[in-house]
Amino acid sequence: MHLTRTGYNVLVAIWLLPLIVMDFVGNTIFTEQESDYFYYKTMADGLLLAYALYQAFGRAETASARNAARRVADHADEVVSFERIGAAEYIYCALLVVYSCFCWYSMHTINKNSTGMVSIVTLVWSFMSLAVGLLSAIQFYHLKSGAIVELKHKIVQ
DSSP states (O other): OOOOHHHHHHHHHHHHHHHHHHHHHHHHHOOHHHHHHHHHHHHHHHHHHHHHHHHHHSSOOEEEHHHHHHHHHOTTSSEEEEEEOOHHHHHHHHHHHHHHHHHHHHHHHHHHTOOHHHHHHHHHHHHHHHHHHHHHHHHHHHHHHTSEEEEEEOOOO
């Protein structure tokens, strides 16, 4: 099983939104070095969120290679061809694997030194970070193997 570009990036965006909120709260609560950490983490999360939303809604449609071949053969469909996805998305997926592991470790560190609601939120989001890391590794594999392709549509004049 694999996700299309839109599905994968929407899930990444859903993961990043609460992280940005937690970063704002962390920047508000802490001072000095801890505050700087959350400041830069907020910027990184914001940039990743912007790129995820661009990937999800601003790029061409993707599909599985099998589905794309079927759609090209169907002359009633607007798809005329498909091609493999470029290296930028491989790098993005690999970056998300590493970054989600970093987020897992950060959430785990906060979790072991906290109680109450902060402990619950960091526990849940640390597991979400691991899930996004695993999903990104799987997505990387499917992109690299050519199982997910970008569709090219007819240009109507």
